[in-house]
Amino acid sequence: MLVDRHGRKINYLRLAVTDRCNLRCFYCMPEQGLDWLSRSELMSYEEMLHISQVMLHMGIEKIRITGGEPFVRKDFMPFLSKLSQLQGLQQLTLTTNGVLTAPFVPELKKIGIHSVNLSLDTLDPNRFFAITRRDVLPSVLETLEALLQHGIEVKINAVVMEGKNTEDILPLVELTKSHPVSVRFIEEMPFNGGESHYTSLAWDHFRILEKIKEQYPAITKTIDPPHSTSYNYQIPGHKGSVGIIAAYTRSFCGTCNRIRLTPQGELKTCLYGDSVLNVKDLMRSGMPLQQLQLALSQAISLKEKDGWEAEKNSQSLHTSMASIGG
Template sequence: MLKDNHNRPINYLRLAVTDRCNLRCFYCMPEHGIDWLSRTELMSYEEMLRICALLVRNGISKIRITGGEPFVRKDIMPFIAALSQLRELQELTMTTNGVLTAPHVPELKKYGIRSVNLSIDTLDRERFFAITRRDELPAVLHTLEELLRHGIEVKLNAVVMEGRNTQDILPLVQLTKDLPVSVRFIEEMPFNGSGELHATGWDHVRILNTIRDGYAGVQKVADPPYSTSYNYHIPGHKGNVGIIAAYTRSFCGTCNRIRITPQGMLKTCLYDNGVLNIRDLMRGGSADEEVMEHVLHALVHRARNGHEAEKSAVHGSMAAIGG
């Protein structure tokens, strides 16, 4: 098993396959003036499969496909099919905004995708348009229906934003009454492309108090190992509720994940600038053993937490980082 210099096991890779997205969520990227990566800057599918296979052989047991939006990259499904054939890989999951996902759900099931994180910040069509700058809520809800119909576990991710969607917290919680979903509320983070955080007082404590105001019987349940969320259940509901302290970062002490950006940059923390360009190593002719040596070197110089990692970091768009 891979471990970092703080003796934390590393068994989870979040792989961003593209920086492009078909939404323009204001908390993730600016509406205009986005400098997309060129095709040559992106890792090829062959390069991504090579690094994934190498990491899986060395202890990574879970891979999550992220973006940008994964389904805007051409031929994503053959790549997922190839990943699913890695023998040592125990879990393959995906994060998507759901706009283009519905037609691919049967294949996702076929390739062993057991869990999908679906981004949805509101159930109100007008507020959805205001947040994402696109009128795509019906498509996202259709994807939710398809995922549940095919028996794929669904986590609904909602970023909580002052003046934008705080009135949606309780309606989103209400989904857990009749649907077997986990609705997870996320503290807003400074990854909107401007380097600035929108003013907000909505930390995990305030979010939980708002839920308790609407559901007095909410109960704390056990958090899975390495969980980024505090998890809760409302008696009589089919689903659960989670709160992710993404900006407060109270879960850093058990972090088991690394990230690889679309251009092949290894990030040992969401809040760092990237510590190793794996793409350049591979294109420079490095053998697998040499690439792995560099990865191991990066892991033994890992920041203790997100606050330490961001001291010298410059925050860009979340789409370029990988969700």
């Protein structure tokens, strides 16, 4: 069992399969994109399967696949199918922007994907283009429809940004009226591949909730699941639910059970912290299994108390989310 120095059981791995993305969301990366990793710098699928199995034996139970955008990497679905069959894996989920995902939804259902986080900051075509710099909203909505038709749990993730999409909060909440989706609003974070474009957080989780209450005063707090990153709410008569993620305020950090592997195999014990171990290099050096397990255990045991502590010691705060693993 993986346990950090604060006594928290670490059982959730977020595994990024690529840093590349087919959108250019301004809060994630510059318009021209990033200096993408070469193939040799990325972990191979075989390496990802190997390290996943090692971590599953050490106590990881849930794996979330992220990017970049996972579906831009060649042969992603065969990898996902093999990953789903690993011994000890209790839950496999993924995060996607939905642009390329719709045709693969039946296969996602077949291999047992538990849930999908769909990044969708607005339902308005013009604002979608302004945020993502791409005119592909219909493809994302097609993915949403396909996921619902196949009975896959859907969580819509919307980053709330001053002057960009605050008028979309209520239309997104309205989706929960007739659809069994969880719409989750996320405080904006400074991971845009450059200097932060805001000096203070204009829309924190308190303000987001107050905005929703203006239209839905009967909204009520529900019990948050263990290790939940969101504060969760229910509107009477709605099939879905609403969540608010205090990603910048970081008020949920105390129960964190997550670690991350970046596309180049760097282990991060906190989103706001630096990498603590290059797992890919250790595997390619031929490190024996027991030594690899020991290195992982020792690095994870030093996990920071919260995001504020991690940020204090970080040298790479403004790294793009696509490079970290969303």
